Amino acid sequence: MSNSNLPAVVTRYLAAHNARDLDPAMACYTEDAVAVDDGHTYRGPAEIRAWLARATAVKYTTTLLSTHRVDDEHHVAVQHLEGDFPGGVVDLRFQFTLRGDRIAELVIEP
Template identity: 70%
Template sequence: MSETIDTRALPAVITTYLTVDQARDLDPALACYTDDAVVTDEGRTHRGKHEIRNWLNRAASRYTYTTTLVAAHHVDNEHYVAVHHLQGDFPGGVVDLRLQFTLDGDRIAELVIEP
């Protein structure tokens, strides 16, 4: 069961990641991940920093959109959820995405993105 928290209460690595990802700043975003991290987005799984780098590159160039962090949840000390409201030129134009983070210390070990 998760607890709703203030978005400012998310761990530093998550807030850093969300900030640099929104700025489409690839290297600092990649630095937030563990070497063997896993990202699942749009039904595809990307393993390790090489695949995650490729995914970040594609995601940044595919569509133009704005994001607003609208909610955050604390599941336990390793699991957090950030809810982003996106608006842009992607199919449908508007979506709320749940970014489900699993942390390993001060790095992201897993990220699952789903509506």
């Protein structure tokens, strides 16, 4: 699956997130960004970086299943994950809200 219909910042973020590369991933967020994952909300660079650092400890592979442009500011990428986490397999919706050329909010849910 190609991610060519996603904005450049989303493509960069997904690549950095999947590579577990914190600095490039963090560069994609606004200073007041919010990330929601597994029922927890992370606000601002310090909390988001700590969340991403914990996520890098989990071993998993990803496959991009689909992408969807809702409007200019909202985009969805569905990824299939397999790895060393409870259940071992999950499809997750990465729901991005953009402000300008950066991510203002990311909600990850099944």
